[in-house]
Amino acid sequence: MTAPAAPASSGAAFAQARSEGRAALVGYLPAGFPSYDGCIEALVAMVDAGVDVVEVGLPYSDPVIDGATIQAAAEIALRGGTRTADVLRTVEAVASAGAAVVVMTYWNPVLRYGPERFARDLRAAGGRGLITPDLIPEEAGEWMAAAASHDLDRVFLVAPSSSEQRIARTVDACRGWVYAASTMGVTGARTKTSSVAPALVERVRSATALPIGVGLGVSDGGQAAEVAAYADGVIVGSAFVRLLLDADTPSAGVKAVAGLSEELAAGVRRPARPAAG
Amino acid sequence: MTSPDATGRFGPYGGRYVPEALIAALDELTAAYEKSTTDDDFQQEFHRLLRDYAGRPSLLYDATRLSEELGARVLLKREDLNHTGAHKINNVLGQALLTQRMGKTRVIAETGAGQHGVATATAAALFGLECVVYMGEVDTHRQALNVARMRLLGATVVPVTSGSRTLKDAMNEAFRDWVTNVDDTHYVIGSVGGPHPFPVMVRDFASVIGTEARDQCLRLLDRLPDAVIACVGGGSNAMGIFHAFIADESVRLFGFEAAGEGIDTGRHAATLTGGTPGVLHGARSYVLQDEDGQTLESHSISAGLDYPGVGPEHAWLHDSGRATYRAVTDADAMAAFELLCRTEGIIPAIETAHALAGARQVAEELGPDALLLVNLSGRGDKDVATAGRWFGLLGEADAEGPGENLNPPA
Numbered sequence: 074m075t076a077p078a079a080p081a082s083s084g085a086a087f088a089q090a091r092s093e094g095r096a097a098l099v100g101y102l103p104a105g106f107p108s109y110d111g112c113i114e115a116l117v118a119m120v121d122a123g124v125d126v127v128e129v130g131l132p133y134s135d136p137v138i139d140g141a142t143i144q145a146a147a148e149i150a151l152r153g154g155t156r157t158a159d160v161l162r163t164v165e166a167v168a169s170a171g172a173a174v175v176v177m178t179y180w181n182p183v184l185r186y187g188p189e190r191f192a193r194d195l196r197a198a199g200g201r202g203l204i205t206p207d208l209i210p211e212e213a214g215e216w217m218a219a220a221a222s223h224d225l226d227r228v229f230l231v232a233p234s235s236s237e238q239r240i241a242r243t244v245d246a247c248r249g250w251v252y253a254a255s256t257m258g259v260t261g262a263r264t265k266t267s268s269v270a271p272a273l274v275e276r277v278r279s280a281t282a283l284p285i286g287v288g289l290g291v292s293d294g295g296q297a298a299e300v301a302a303y304a305d306g307v308i309v310g311s312a313f314v315r316l317l318l319d320a321d322t323p324s325a326g327v328k329a330v331a332g333l334s335e336e337l338a339a340g341v342r343r344p345a346r347p348a349a350g
Numbered sequence: 351m352t353s354p355d356a357t358g359r360f361g362p363y364g365g366r367y368v369p370e371a372l373i374a375a376l377d378e379l380t381a382a383y384e385k386s387t388t389d390d391d392f393q394q395e396f397h398r399l400l401r402d403y404a405g406r407p408s409l410l411y412d413a414t415r416l417s418e419e420l421g422a423r424v425l426l427k428r429e430d431l432n433h434t435g436a437h438k439i440n441n442v443l444g445q446a447l448l449t450q451r452m453g454k455t456r457v458i459a460e461t462g463a464g465q466h467g468v469a470t471a472t473a474a475a476l477f478g479l480e481c482v483v484y485m486g487e488v489d490t491h492r493q494a495l496n497v498a499r500m501r502l503l504g505a506t507v508v509p510v511t512s513g514s515r516t517l518k519d520a521m522n523e524a525f526r527d528w529v530t531n532v533d534d535t536h537y538v539i540g541s542v543g544g545p546h547p548f549p550v551m552v553r554d555f556a557s558v559i560g561t562e563a564r565d566q567c568l569r570l571l572d573r574l575p576d577a578v579i580a581c582v583g584g585g586s587n588a589m590g591i592f593h594a595f596i597a598d599e600s601v602r603l604f605g606f607e608a609a610g611e612g613i614d615t616g617r618h619a620a621t622l623t624g625g626t627p628g629v630l631h632g633a634r635s636y637v638l639q640d641e642d643g644q645t646l647e648s649h650s651i652s653a654g655l656d657y658p659g660v661g662p663e664h665a666w667l668h669d670s671g672r673a674t675y676r677a678v679t680d681a682d683a684m685a686a687f688e689l690l691c692r693t694e695g696i697i698p699a700i701e702t703a704h705a706l707a708g709a710r711q712v713a714e715e716l717g718p719d720a721l722l723l724v725n726l727s728g729r730g731d732k733d734v735a736t737a738g739r740w741f742g743l744l745g746e747a748d749a750e751g752p753g754e755n756l757n758p759p760a
Contacts, residue, residue, distance in 0.1 A: 230371075
């Protein structure tokens with residue numbers, strides 16, 4: 074069986090979705106959670122069920138922007154012995170299944186690995202970019218250079234508290250797409266999506282033509298449809314992690330992840346969006 | 351170099367490694383802080399509080415009996431006599447004033463030994479601010495007295511059960527609170543770490559220690575000390591006393607970290623001695639980390655030094671050689687703790703006892719004519735149970751309870 078070829082970049086996966094008149098679906102899991110193989114299996118199931126871009130998380134000892142759910146997953150992954158090299162192997166396995174894969178990581182593990190070496194090895198593994206939640210463009214000189222020389226997307230975050238000036242500076246530093254953190258707070262599924270997110274997306278749109286992914290809080294198809302009405306990508310993390318934490322068996326967890334992926338994939342196709350010409 | 355550049359860099363260290371969501375608050379804080387340095391009203395109010403409320407200037411005490419034992423003349427800067435019992439109050443009063451001027455109504459803090467938490471709870475009571483203090487669950491047990499103090503002052507103390515359940519994890523939890531509640535909340539970081547402007551701001555609020563001590567030393571002896579000595583966890587009391595002396599080339603600066611059970615056992619908190627450059631809690635500095643950049647758990651008998659990071663200015667002073675950093679084991683610190691109790695009738699904090707153990711080393715090296723200035727950064731009331739257990743002074747019944755994680759001396 075031949076897997077479809079992965080898009081040339083994570084930004085290309087957004088463009089593909091846009092040309093189909095819908096938002097892209099982005100799914101996250103930390104590598105090594107619930108186990109090395111279990112993570113790959115769940116991520117491949119996501120892709121098969123309609124996830125366009127996969128975020129592989131690098132589990133870190135001090136995840137200051139993550140809520141209790143992703144903290145618990147990262148602790149399980151680290152206790153299971155997950156190393157940076159395992160994260161790259163996870164990227165390779167999921168990319169070869171045909172997905173556009175990016176890594177989401179706190180900065181210190183990349184700094185320790187060496188930004189240039191990390192960029193090289195991520196690209197070699199088939200990775201398409203890096204999301205850096207605690208690296209702002211002002212501190213990212215080394216990463217900008219390494220990512221450029223290895224053709225990787227650079228995804229920085231904007232927040233509701235970002236000034237126009239900062240939004241402009243941040244989108245200038247991004248390549249591929251922009252990550253809009255839709256609420257002020259840590260990661261975690263919420264019963265209602267953010268009311269400030271549409272305004273943030275509008276502000277970002279006036280500063281850039283890059284696609285905008287919205288994250289932090291989406292947990293079901295209805296919320297995905299709401300976000301897809303104004304954003305170019307819907308990012309889902311904690312809700313997937315929660316399913317795996319709550320599953321009675323690993324296979325039940327994978328099945329639940331596939332089910333949620335299908336629901337979300339239908340959600341991002343629900344709002345009427347004009348196909349881009 | 352004594353100041354960071356405009357981006358908060360001390361050489362390669364410092365900076366802002368935080369989520370974008372916090373940048374607006376850090377910019378607001380930087381602006382408020384910079385304005386305060388030239389604002390006469392602010393400075394008058396800050397110094398009035400330091401004098402009338404905290405009890406400054408703190409005394410410089412010529413510790414003659416301790417000097418005889420150590421073999422060099424030792425002056426003690428008595429930060430332990432400040433209101434709330436440690437140097438932490440200096441920084442906290444400054445940040446509480448800034449909080450008020452920024453129009454925020456809630457403060458949060460992390461604490462290890464509880465001294466910074468107590469100081470923050472105290473200032474919150476004084477200024478009528480809501481206060482939440484995050485404290486590792488392990489530390490809530492070994493510093494139970496300070497938990498009660500904070501609660502008496504009206505603060506909410508949240509025991510943190512993630513990770514190593516000590517100061518590092520308390521700081522993670524405080525950052526999570528801050529990113530969620532940044533509109534009305536100021537995060538009162540208690541040491542010279544964290545993202546810019548915290549390292550420079552906390553240093554400046556604490557630098558009254560060295561400024562006073564330098565004047566007092568000149569008035570008392572008409573000369574500068576040969577060495578200035580302090581303990582280093584995050585490093586705020588050390589920067590507070592070092593800063594006024596950095597330009598005095600004849601004055602050697604010594605920081606003593608916690609070697610715990612010994613650097614070679616891996617069970618220590620000596621970040622500059624045993625760590626490597628990295629990013630933790632918003633700043634680039636030295637970090638205790640593994641080959642993948644995962645933070646290692648630190649260990650020290652002293653909750654206040656039990657932290658795998660250190661302020662970026664210390665990293666810079668270390669690399670440039672302007673200050674010398676060494677490490678002191680739990681056992682040597684406790685021996686120095688007992689020595690100060692018995693020679694001077696002063697019970698120091700266990701954190702501070704690391705500086706006293708360091709003073710013994712420096713006295714041996716510099717000889718009997720040397721003049722040593724030691725920052726007596728805090729008092730030991732909070733540590734009486736821990737010390738009682740260490741020295742076997744408590745009966746069986748009393749030996750239960752807080753601080754059971756400690757090992758008696760071999």
